[in-house]
Amino acid sequence: MKGLFLGVIILLNFSTAKSQKVHLTLFTGITNYQGDLQSRRFTFQQANGAIGAGLLYEISPKLYARGNLTFGKIKGNDKISGTDPIRNLSFSSPVTEIHLGLEYDILNSYKRSLVPYVFGGIAGFHFNPSALDSVGNKVFLQPLGTEGQGFFRGREKYNLHSLAIPFGAGIKLALTENIRVRFEVGLRKTFTDYLDDLSTTYAGQEELLFNNGQQAVDLAFRGDEDKIGLNYPPSNSIRGNPRSKDWYYFTGIGVSFRLSPQFNTGGSGRGKTGCPVNIY
Numbered sequence: 001m002k003g004l005f006l007g008v009i010i011l012l013n014f015s016t017a018k019s020q021k022v023h024l025t026l027f028t029g030i031t032n033y034q035g036d037l038q039s040r041r042f043t044f045q046q047a048n049g050a051i052g053a054g055l056l057y058e059i060s061p062k063l064y065a066r067g068n069l070t071f072g073k074i075k076g077n078d079k080i081s082g083t084d085p086i087r088n089l090s091f092s093s094p095v096t097e098i099h100l101g102l103e104y105d106i107l108n109s110y111k112r113s114l115v116p117y118v119f120g121g122i123a124g125f126h127f128n129p130s131a132l133d134s135v136g137n138k139v140f141l142q143p144l145g146t147e148g149q150g151f152f153r154g155r156e157k158y159n160l161h162s163l164a165i166p167f168g169a170g171i172k173l174a175l176t177e178n179i180r181v182r183f184e185v186g187l188r189k190t191f192t193d194y195l196d197d198l199s200t201t202y203a204g205q206e207e208l209l210f211n212n213g214q215q216a217v218d219l220a221f222r223g224d225e226d227k228i229g230l231n232y233p234p235s236n237s238i239r240g241n242p243r244s245k246d247w248y249y250f251t252g253i254g255v256s257f258r259l260s261p262q263f264n265t266g267g268s269g270r271g272k273t274g275c276p277v278n279i280y
Contacts, residue, residue: 020260025182027052027070029252031095036198036240037076039083041247046080048073048092050250056103061110064103066119071096074127074248076196086230087239088222091129091141091196095248097188099123099166113174120167123188128160129197133218134225141197144212146220147239148203151211155200164188168249178258187249195246204235 030047032038038046054068075092078084101121109115129141142160149157170184193199202220209217220239223230233239 020258021058022259023056023058023064023180023256024259025052025054025056025066025068025254025256027054027068027182027184027250027252027254029184029250029254031072031074031248031250033074033076033195033246033248035076035193035196035244035246037078037083037089037091037196038081040081041249046075046077048075050252052250052254054099056256061108062105064105066099066101066103066121068099069097070099070250072248072250074195086223086227088226089131089196089198089219091131091198093127093129093195095125095127097123097125097164097166101166105172109172109174109180110177114171115174116169116171118167118169119186120165123164123166124161125164125188125190126161127195129195131197131219133215139215139219141219142194144216144219146197146208146212146216147200148208148212152203152207158192158194162190162192164190164248172256178261180256182254182256183252184254185249185251188247190246190248193240193242193245195248198240200240200242201236202233202239205232207235 027050029050030044031050032044032047034041050070050072052068052070054066057065059065072095073092074095075090077090078087079090099121100123101119103117103119106116106118130138131141133139142157145151145155145157147155149155166186166188168184168186170182172180172182174180205217208220217232221232224232
C-alpha cells in the first residue's frame with residue numbers, strides 16, 4: 001500500500017512539469033463482488049455506488065500511465081443470491097482502492113472520435129466487512145474471528161489491507177481535443193478470500209464460544225434466526241470455498257480533462273474529431 005501511495009505522488013509530481021500530456025479523470029458507477037455470498041459475476045443484484053478520480057499521463061498517442069483512487073461498497077446476502085439459504089449469512093464492506101497501471105487505446109484517439117481501450121495494473125485496497133445482528137446493530141466481523149481465527153487449526157485473523165490485479169476494458173468518446181467521455185468495466189482479482197468474512201470451515205461451537213465469545217457464534221451461523229430447530233453445524237463442516245479467492249469490480253462512466261488544454265485552430269493534421277493527429 002505504501003508503494004502505491006508513493007507511486008501516485010510521483011505521478012502527480014511528474015505531471016506538474018508535463019501537464020500538457022496529463023488528463024484528470026472523474027468516475028461514477030457501481031461496485032459489485034463475487035465470492036461465497038454471491039457466486040455469479042456481472043450481476044447487478046446487490047450492486048452499490050462508486051466514485052473515483054485519477055490521472056492519465058500520455059506516454060504516446062495510444063499508451064497512458066494511469067493512477068486512480070476509487071471508493072465503493074460491496075455486499076452479499078445468502079437470501080438474495082440463493083448461494084446457501086440455510087447458512088443465512090450476509091455482509092457489507094466499504095472498498096477504498098489505489099490503482100496504478102497502463103491504459104492502451106486500440107485506435108488513435110487523435111484520429112478517431114470513438115476509441116476502445118484496455119488496461120491493467122496493480123492495486124492496493126482496504127476493506128472491513130460488517131453485518132447487522134439480530135436486533136439491527138452493525139457489527140464488524142473481522143475482530144470476532146467467526147471461523148475460529150486465533151485458536152482453530154492455526155487460523156490467524158485476516159488483514160483488512162490487500163492487493164489486487166485490476167484489468168478491464170472500456171470505450172472513450174472525444175467531445176473535443178481536451179475532453180473525453182469514458183465507459184469502463186474493470187475487474188479486480190484479489191489475493192484474499194475474506195471480503196465477505198467467509199472462506200473455509202466452521203470452528204466448533206463450544207470452542208468458538210469459549211475463545212471468541214457469543215457474538216462470534218451468533219454471526220458464524222445464522223440459519224437458526226429464520227428456522228427454529230436448525231442447529232449450529234459440526235466442527236470443520238463446510239462454511240465457504242477456500243479454493244476460490246474473492247473478486248470485486250467497478251462499472252461506470254467517467255470523463256477526462258486535459259490539465260493544460262490544447263486548442264486546435266484548424267489547418268492540416270486534423271483527425272476525424274477535428275483534433276490534431278499528433279500533439280507532441
